[in-house]
Amino acid sequence: MSDAFAAQYDPAALESTLYAAWRDAGLFHANADAAATPFVVMMPPPNVTAALHVGHGLNNTVQDVLVRFERMRGRNALWLPGTDHAGIATQNVVERSLAKLGHTRFDLGREAFVEKVWEHVKATGGSILGQLAAIGASCDWERAYFTLDPDLSAAVREVFVRLYEKGLIYRGHYIINWCPRCLTALSNEEAEKEEVRGHIWHLRYPLADGSGHVTVATTRPETMLGDTAVAVHPKDKRYRRLIGKTLRLPLVERDVPIVADDAIDPAFGSGAVKVTPAHDPTDFEIGKRHGLMSIDVMTPEARMAETVPEEFRGLDRFEARKRVVQRFEALGLLEKVEEHVHAVGHCYRCHTIVEPRLSEQWFVRMAPLAKPALQAYRDGRLRFIPERRGEEYAQWMENIRDWCISRQLWWGHRIPVWYCDACGKTHVSRTDLVTCPCGAPLRQDEDVLDTWFSSWLVPFTSLGWPEPTKDLAAFYPGTLLVTAPEILFFWVARMVMAGCEFMGDIPFSTVYLHGTVRDTQHRKMSKSLGNGIDPLGVVQDFGADALRYTLVAGMSVGTDVILDPDNIGSTFAAGRNFANKLWNAGRFILTNVEGPTRRLAGGPSALRDDELTLADRWIIARCDATVREVTEAYERFRLNDAAGAVYRFLWSDLADWYIELIKPRLYGESPGGDVARAVALKTFDVALRLLHPIMPFVTEGLWQRIPGRTEDAWLAAASWPRPDARAVSPEAERRFGLVQELVSAVRAIRAEYEVQPGKAVRIAVQHPGPEAAAAFRQEEATIRRLAKIADIAWGESSEKVGGYAVLSDGTGVFVPLGDAIDVARECERLAAEIARLQQLVGSQEKKLANEQFVARAPAEVVAKEREKLATWREQVSTLGEKRGRLGC
Numbered sequence: 001m002s003d004a005f006a007a008q009y010d011p012a013a014l015e016s017t018l019y020a021a022w023r024d025a026g027l028f029h030a031n032a033d034a035a036a037t038p039f040v041v042m043m044p045p046p047n048v049t050a051a052l053h054v055g056h057g058l059n060n061t062v063q064d065v066l067v068r069f070e071r072m073r074g075r076n077a078l079w080l081p082g083t084d085h086a087g088i089a090t091q092n093v094v095e096r097s098l099a100k101l102g103h104t105r106f107d108l109g110r111e112a113f114v115e116k117v118w119e120h121v122k123a124t125g126g127s128i129l130g131q132l133a134a135i136g137a138s139c140d141w142e143r144a145y146f147t148l149d150p151d152l153s154a155a156v157r158e159v160f161v162r163l164y165e166k167g168l169i170y171r172g173h174y175i176i177n178w179c180p181r182c183l184t185a186l187s188n189e190e191a192e193k194e195e196v197r198g199h200i201w202h203l204r205y206p207l208a209d210g211s212g213h214v215t216v217a218t219t220r221p222e223t224m225l226g227d228t229a230v231a232v233h234p235k236d237k238r239y240r241r242l243i244g245k246t247l248r249l250p251l252v253e254r255d256v257p258i259v260a261d262d263a264i265d266p267a268f269g270s271g272a273v274k275v276t277p278a279h280d281p282t283d284f285e286i287g288k289r290h291g292l293m294s295i296d297v298m299t300p301e302a303r304m305a306e307t308v309p310e311e312f313r314g315l316d317r318f319e320a321r322k323r324v325v326q327r328f329e330a331l332g333l334l335e336k337v338e339e340h341v342h343a344v345g346h347c348y349r350c351h352t353i354v355e356p357r358l359s360e361q362w363f364v365r366m367a368p369l370a371k372p373a374l375q376a377y378r379d380g381r382l383r384f385i386p387e388r389r390g391e392e393y394a395q396w397m398e399n400i401r402d403w404c405i406s407r408q409l410w411w412g413h414r415i416p417v418w419y420c421d422a423c424g425k426t427h428v429s430r431t432d433l434v435t436c437p438c439g440a441p442l443r444q445d446e447d448v449l450d451t452w453f454s455s456w457l458v459p460f461t462s463l464g465w466p467e468p469t470k471d472l473a474a475f476y477p478g479t480l481l482v483t484a485p486e487i488l489f490f491w492v493a494r495m496v497m498a499g500c501e502f503m504g505d506i507p508f509s510t511v512y513l514h515g516t517v518r519d520t521q522h523r524k525m526s527k528s529l530g531n532g533i534d535p536l537g538v539v540q541d542f543g544a545d546a547l548r549y550t551l552v553a554g555m556s557v558g559t560d561v562i563l564d565p566d567n568i569g570s571t572f573a574a575g576r577n578f579a580n581k582l583w584n585a586g587r588f589i590l591t592n593v594e595g596p597t598r599r600l601a602g603g604p605s606a607l608r609d610d611e612l613t614l615a616d617r618w619i620i621a622r623c624d625a626t627v628r629e630v631t632e633a634y635e636r637f638r639l640n641d642a643a644g645a646v647y648r649f650l651w652s653d654l655a656d657w658y659i660e661l662i663k664p665r666l667y668g669e670s671p672g673g674d675v676a677r678a679v680a681l682k683t684f685d686v687a688l689r690l691l692h693p694i695m696p697f698v699t700e701g702l703w704q705r706i707p708g709r710t711e712d713a714w715l716a717a718a719s720w721p722r723p724d725a726r727a728v729s730p731e732a733e734r735r736f737g738l739v740q741e742l743v744s745a746v747r748a749i750r751a752e753y754e755v756q757p758g759k760a761v762r763i764a765v766q767h768p769g770p771e772a773a774a775a776f777r778q779e780e781a782t783i784r785r786l787a788k789i790a791d792i793a794w795g796e797s798s799e800k801v802g803g804y805a806v807l808s809d810g811t812g813v814f815v816p817l818g819d820a821i822d823v824a825r826e827c828e829r830l831a832a833e834i835a836r837l838q839q840l841v842g843s844q845e846k847k848l849a850n851e852q853f854v855a856r857a858p859a860e861v862v863a864k865e866r867e868k869l870a871t872w873r874e875q876v877s878t879l880g881e882k883r884g885r886l887g888c
């Protein structure tokens with residue numbers, strides 16, 4: 001970097017150049033032959049056609065910070081990126097664009113439609129990976145995968161066949177969650193439960209013999225058209241005499257039996273339950289036990305089917321609901337209606353209410369797979385951060401249900417099963433089949449696999465499994481998974497199961513589930529709410545470092561990140577200001593160390609103790625303490641603490657104090673310039689390393705300019721600073737801390753009494769402790785310069801007028817003001833201010849004495865008014881004291 005040192009930090013000019021340089025230098029590529037201990041992180045693969053949103057921004061920033069940290073610590077860091085074909089999501093996008101032209105996928109046919117999806121993926125897909133580069137993600141691009149790559153697809157088939165052969169995959173007729181819009185089955189996890197306001201309708205079913213009726217309660221009355229029984233508990237006295245009798249189902253005029261079943265809760269509703277085996281999982285089980293008919297009353301689009309009476313056929317399910325209720329009412333069979341809020345499953349891709357539906361699907365038997373995955377958690381081999389997430393994981397594993405893996409889609413891994421219509425045999429195969437051994441042609445299953453059926457395998461399929469590759473040997477099992485809590489069950493838990501089953505070991509030992517990005521009203525950011533923040537826009541306007549710093553500084557373990565989409569400027573200002581401050585400090589240090597001295601190469605350790613001033617020893621000790629604090633914070637995933645510690649060191653200790661302190665030495669006005677240069681440079685170098693994982697660009701841009709760099713060419717590959725026992729100096733920290741206190745106290749008094757900036761003051765230091773006395777004498781010149789002090793006296797002052805402060809060790813500081821300000825004018829000003837405040841106090845007292853106001857106003861309003869009064873009274877007394885000190 002030999003270009004001129006820009007006076008202003010310009011992220012745009014630096015970021016893309018630096019990123020390309022890192023990439024070209026191969027810094028992000030992990031070598032499978034390397035001797036260092038691996039540190040492996042699997043990136044949650046974004047949908048191939050997704051655009052980067054702020055959630056990705058947070059997730060990938062966290063991963064990048066941890067990967068860069070471990071890489072600098074000497075681990076063989078592999079951050080493995082990839083993209084997911086995202087079955088439903090991608091198919092939906094292409095179907096929507098077809099719909100605009102008035103076509104459906106069925107008009108095109110399977111082959112042509114899949115071709116269209118590939119075209120769409122090739123045109124728009126993978127751009128999210130470039131967007132990740134823009135925020136600085138240091139992943140190993142050479143290993144990037146796509147879940148539909150040929151080798152990953154072959155691995156998916158291998159897994160399907162192995163599980164089938166083990167009896168862990170089966171095909172069955174069960175109630176599944178069906179999305180009538182996407183026209184596919186969904187897993188239980190994909191049917192997201194959400195509270196909905198609805199009703200409970202109490203319907204009367206007359207007995208066939210006319211001797212009375214039974215009342216059933218339902219939230220979905222349209223399904224009564226498919227009822228094939230009513231069930232009661234065998235011990236329920238109310239119904240015991242009715243068991244075995246027949247009811248005449250209204251509207252349908254079908255005779256249905258009253259059956260006794262232990263699954264019925266007599267305390268729920270009337271104790272009698274309608275049974276619709278084709279539309280409810282519990283009813284389906286009851287139906288099996290009692291040999292009941294299953295009547296599917298809906299089409300795949302959730303319209304009423306041919307199986308219902310003519311007046312309902314073709315109606316949408318919610319229209320049918322209204323019609324059924326009206327008809328019951330007309331017949332005098334509607335007993336009552338209650339308001340009811342209940343959790344209803346919604347399609348996680350299109351938000352349509354899912355319909356429980358009986359259909360033939362493929363399932364994975366999960367209980368045997370869950371066992372070792374649960375054991376790994378119970379043994380402590382698998383840990384979660386925050387810890388409470390581990391219990392959610394355990395509960396899900398304990399109550400695991402079989403996983404419906406077939407999807408009625410065309411985009412995805414087609415199920416490797418072939419049927420023979422001639423001999424009726426089913427063939428499951430790793431390779432495509434055409435002809436049955438019986439000679440007849442075979443027909444492949446029409447369905448594809450759940451998207452998650454390929455992503456649960458990526459910790460090993462992305463490394464070449466089932467081939468015994470070098471990568472697999474080097475990088476499995478991995479180390480860490482960083483993800484949003486939403487996909488704990490979809491992805492994380494299933495990956496652990498697959499790892500145990502196919503690799504004999506869990507795929508990672510730590511799962512860090514970070515918070516969600518929310519707006520100031522704590523709403524999740526989303527396109528539909530219009531409260532999103534475009535991370536690439538932020539990168540463009542403020543720089544990637546500002547984005548990363550803001551995200552990291554705002555997150556603590558187990559909490560959400562709150563950002564204000566309406567105030568992008570102030571939201572990201574802290575990050576941008578920090579980058580600017582750092583640039584300016586760096587520019588000052590680096591332009592003042594030009595012409596390296598003999599001491600620069602060795603850093604402070606090459607310096608003799610007697611050459612160091614108190615300030616030198618203090619900044620060296622602070623730097624060392626920051627190394628310890630930041631390292632521990634990264635290790636414990638407390639990234640916000642790491643950001644805070646290095647921010648304090650760079651902004652306050654180094655830029656605001658140390659650089660100010662050493663200016664006379666750097667300018668040759670006082671001795672020890674070489675030492676100051678060496679110390680400033682070394683501590684700045686260390687701080688750049690500590691901050692690099694969070695703000696990689698500005699730190700690298702500055703580090704490239706450090707003279708005499710020999711160790712590493714890139715900060716991104718530089719070594720992590722080690723704590724140094726010789727740097728520790730509680731004495732220097734304490735003593736210099738007192739110097740800082742003194743300077744700050746004098747500055748505060750100057751500001752409080754509005755002493756002109758150019759005007760020097762006198763101070764009297766009163767009964768200082770031994771350490772303060774030594775430190776103040778040692779750093780007297782500094783103290784005078786920084787607080788603009790003309791004279792320091794020791795002991796009591798005979799003057800009365802002035803400001804006073806007490807330092808933490810009990811040392812008193814008196815600043816006589818008689819000659820520093822116009823006391824008479826200040827007295828007048830204070831008197832006027834007190835009079836104004838007293839007036840406010842008076843009217844406020846009246847307001848609060850008004851019983852009507854106090855009685856009528858809301859409690860929090862009254863409390864606020866009382867607070868105001870207290871504050872004004874306090875100000876009056878403070879100003880009065882101030883007048884006293886000025887002798888007014």
Ligand SMILES: [Zn+2]
Nearest residue numbers: 179182347350
């Ligand atoms: Zn859907």
Ligand SMILES: [Zn+2]
Nearest residue numbers: 420423436438
């Ligand atoms: Zn056959």
